[in-house]
Amino acid sequence: MSPTLLSAGSVADAAALFSATRFILVEPSHPGNVGAAARALKTMGFTRLVLVAPRLPEVLSDPEAIAMASGADDVLAAATLVPTLAAALAGAHWSIALTARAREYGPPQLTPRVAAGEARTHALQGEIALVFGNERTGLSNEDVERCSVRAHIPANPLYSSLNLAQAIQVLSYELRSTFLEGLALGGEPATGMDVARAASDEIERMYAHLEQALVALEFLDPANPKKLMSRLRQLFARSGLEREEVNIVRGIAKHILLKTKQPGDSAQ
Numbered sequence: 001m002s003p004t005l006l007s008a009g010s011v012a013d014a015a016a017l018f019s020a021t022r023f024i025l026v027e028p029s030h031p032g033n034v035g036a037a038a039r040a041l042k043t044m045g046f047t048r049l050v051l052v053a054p055r056l057p058e059v060l061s062d063p064e065a066i067a068m069a070s071g072a073d074d075v076l077a078a079a080t081l082v083p084t085l086a087a088a089l090a091g092a093h094w095s096i097a098l099t100a101r102a103r104e105y106g107p108p109q110l111t112p113r114v115a116a117g118e119a120r121t122h123a124l125q126g127e128i129a130l131v132f133g134n135e136r137t138g139l140s141n142e143d144v145e146r147c148s149v150r151a152h153i154p155a156n157p158l159y160s161s162l163n164l165a166q167a168i169q170v171l172s173y174e175l176r177s178t179f180l181e182g183l184a185l186g187g188e189p190a191t192g193m194d195v196a197r198a199a200s201d202e203i204e205r206m207y208a209h210l211e212q213a214l215v216a217l218e219f220l221d222p223a224n225p226k227k228l229m230s231r232l233r234q235l236f237a238r239s240g241l242e243r244e245e246v247n248i249v250r251g252i253a254k255h256i257l258l259k260t261k262q263p264g265d266s267a268q
Contacts, residue, residue, distance in 0.1 A: 017179045020123045022048040023168060024088045026143060027134045029055045035068030035076055036165035037132075042072035044172035049079040050088045050129075057081070068165075085131070085143050089200035094122035094240075095129040097147035098167055099139050100160065105230040106144045107237035115151040116174035122148075123179075125197050130171055135164050145233045146200065148240070198246040206246045206253075207233065213253035216260040 023041055028034050028051060038049055051059065059065055060079055069076045082088045089095060096115050097107070110118070122128050131147055133139035144150055153170055155162060162170070198206075211229055214220035220228055239245070 014179055017120065017123045018045050019048070020127050021046060021119070021175065022050055022088075022092065022127065022129045023172070024050045024052060024085070024129050024131045025054075025164070026052045026085055026088075026131065026139060027054065028059070028164065029135050031056060031059050031062035031065035032068040033135060033164045034059050034062075034079075035065035035070070035072075036163075037168050038065075038069045038072040038076040038079065040165050040169040041172055042075045044169075044176040046172055046175075047075050047078065049075055051079055051081050052085050052088050053083055054081065085146060086201065086204060089129055089131075089146060091199055091201070092127040092129040093125065093197035093199045094119070095131055095147040095149075095200060096171075097131045097139055097144040097150040098153075098171065099133065099144055099150050100152060100162075101138060103141060103144055103150070105227060105234050106141070107147055107149045107234065109150045109152060112151050112153055112171055112174045113178075115149055116171070116178040118149065119175055120178050122197065127199075129200075130168075130175075132164060132167060141230075145230060145237075146204065148237060196243040198241045198243045202243065202246050203236075203241055206241075206249050209250050209253040213256035213260075216257055 023037070023046065025034065025037060028037075034049075034051065034054065041047065041049060056062060060076055060081070065076060066073060080088075096110075096119065119128055119130075129147075131139065131143065133143065151171070153162060153167060207229065210232070211220065214228070215222055
């Protein structure tokens with residue numbers, strides 16, 4: 001659907017949705033794939049590209065990356081480099097992990113189209129992110145667990161090989177279609193409530209605080225943690241945490257630590 005079919009106000013609303021969306025590549029190996037990713041984003045109207053610890057620190061100026069960007073040099077040049085996924089997700093309150101592998105634990109799994117529909121709702125409330133893994137190994141379990149949902153592209157099971165830029169193209173197309181169709185049909189659906197969603201970094205601090213409290217209670221053995229925190233992440237990911245809910249959990253953790261504090265312990 002062309003943005004020319006939208007009213008002037010809807011075009012502005014669409015621009016806000018697009019600018020609220022960032023695409024994160026975790027440890028990309030090949031400069032050509034980074035350039036091709038920039039091209040895929042620009043064709044769908046997205047501009048925000050974040051690279052986490054790329055193999056080549058100078059990837060943005062690499063000739064192969066520039067050649068594969070093929071006119072999306074502006075998106076490539078404006079890309080942000082950060083050392084960790086936590087830094088890349090800072091400020092985002094909802095995110096999608098793209099993964100082809102089944103995971104024992106992790107956030108809910110959606111199809112790209114369903115994930116795009118949820119993304120539109122969350123992009124109305126703040127920053128969102130799509131997270132893609134390394135070309136060879138994909139995303140680690142820890143990376144996936146940092147995200148709100150995961151998505152899998154249901155490709156031909158006999159030949160499901162998609163390169164990084166192709167996967168980005170599929171998801172960016174689904175997002176573009178969903179963003180523009182919702183606006184062309186007369187605006188965005190009501191979300192049912194006006195709440196402040198917790199950002200990724202706030203949620204990660206909650207998990208760290210909760211883990212400290214569970215260790216203090218001797219409910220979690222740090223020498224043999226099993227999958228307790230992974231299960232808790234999975235549980236909370238299904239709920240879509242609000243900022244106030246994160247504060248409640250951290251308040252509980254704080255009081256557990258106060259009640260279990262031994263004389264001579266340093267303050268938490």
